[in-house]
Amino acid sequence: MDVPAKIRKQVDFYFSDSNFPFDKFLYFLSKKNSEGWIPLETVAGFKKMKMITEDQEQVVSALRSGDSDLVELNEAGDHIRRTKPLVEQNFVSRSIYAKGFPLVDEGAEKPIDALIELQDKIEEFFQEHGKVLAVRLRKTDARPSVFKGSVYIEFDNISTAEEVAAKSLQYEGKDLLLKTKRQYLDEKSEKYRNEPKTKFNNNKKFNAFKYERDGGKGHFNNGNKKFRDNNNRGNKRNNNDNYKDANYRLLKFKNAKDVTEEQIKELVGKDDVETIIKKEDGSGFVLLSKKVSRKVAYELKDKSVDVKFFAANNDESKEFAGESAPEPSTGEKRKAEDDIQQEDA
Template identity: 40%
Template sequence: MAETTVATPTVDENLSNKILKQVEYYFSDSNFIRDKFLRAESAKNPDGFISIDTIASFNRMKELSTDLQLITDILKKSSRLVVDQDGKMIKRKDPLPENIESEKTLYSKGWPLDTTIEKVEQFFSQFGKVLSVRLRKKQDKSFKGSLHVDFETEDIVTKIIADAPKLDGDKELLFQTYKQFITEKKEEKEKFLSSNPDKKRKATKDLKDETEQEEKEQEEEDKMVTGTILTFAGVGENLHRGNIKEIFSQYGEVLFVGFNTNDTDGNVRFKTADSATRAMEGLTAEKKEFGGKVPTYKILDGEDEKKEWDKIFEMKKNASGKGGKGGKFGKGGKGGKFGKGGKGKFGNKKAKRD
């Protein structure tokens, strides 16, 4: 009798699964309902579609593939998503549930602080299909030892709670439905407020801060809008950020100007890639002088673009802090390239979401 062998998934199949899983997570009940960016994009289309190009520009997607056609072909295989006839847009197949306290979501506590999403997925996959994992974080971004997991069916959650599996064979974990978790949180709040009336205001604020922090974490999926950062090199003297912004704003909405007085080069981040292209083509054709010199231009792409966006994401991550004199990406009082500075003419009061 010939020996039966099991085919090992090819690299392409593995990549396909990763891409499909990532995009299905973006549109999942647990993520989509909390993701203000995606819901805003969906609202722009009467049928709720979102550009696949937009989805493909997200930071995690670019780490998987930059081949838009490949991504589109993979998404057409999804049983949870719908690709339009032109192959340009995508949306959820099913409408959002009215109640986000899904019985398909599990709350678990008692996990080691070095836990990874991959480890959680591996642990729970023995019970059924894992749709997404969300590690709960503290204000300082460190893992707090608890998490939420979305499964394909309610039965999977019920079985896990009943079996109460141990991590690595001996570590006990707490398991609850998401609804039980929310109910207990509300009861704890009510009990605290009833016994500490003088602390009601502070407790309410703390709870609000914690809720906003968790919502922010759900929305913090880095969304890199490709082709929007235009660099320039070789400008003259006595220029400041206001001069730069005024010139480039003729071609579209400018979100950030990366330039300090007496610099000879810098960059501008536009809201759209079309604006960046128009600016580069228009200024190059016009041979526009900056401080008596005609600079050269380049729209960042590839690894250079990724590095620049990594700096932007790091700046946003630290945006809750204050002080200092800033720097190229600082938040200090006098601003700087991509800074939030209070005295900088174009320092942002609030970090914008991409």
């Protein structure tokens, strides 16, 4: 496959039925304007796209020379959008669970690159058995997360998924454990049926269809009293001494090692960002143009993918300002930072 074809295939995947409604980052970017346009610079900056090409003009050329009925560029060639409305489908029934793949990220100099390469190889492997729409690598709950050796494979129809799940297959000489995704989920559900909500049954991945059915539940609403403004005493955190002298324009973020500052701006809102400071470990600060850090942090709880945002507390505000701050004890860690959604077991 030549480079232009790879570009078109990858871009089509980002906006596909298999990915777009479950991609919080892209979905909410498309909601930032009434016509659904997303900066092409953002899409071209994704890790997998940059592994194909770092030349945005080549991306524009490839998309213009294609005949995709799923995406379109604007006249200037600097924004892209999905052209078809989202239609809910039975994604689970046409998917399988497969386990037995090498843990290529362990000890790798560039673990993300190693996983992307493995993902492509797995897709090629299963393409011999049916049309593959998506390959999703499953990772551990612990941070930094690592590959678990299992994947979800989404095919283009239910019968193919059922046929492949019934086969005896080997990958690089090792037997694979195969079952339909529905079978796998039912088994896990039964296993955790009588247990309190924990990492498996409390995990709620983003789903645009459910989000829209719920009327944007969980998304920031100006009418929500709890988050109306930073001086609202109805917000219990305002009575917390850890936030008494906090900078209400300041957001703290983490897990952004593979995200560019431009992508962070797009996620938060370019017009709302005054300054971004990003550290080598993927953490950092966003200084907003207004005193709305808690509102934005609450809003981004539904929007962010791996990057986590929090309203900065007293010590973090001092750190941003270059002032000395004491090391927090274990018990002083904010609950918000502990409530990281975990993947299913």
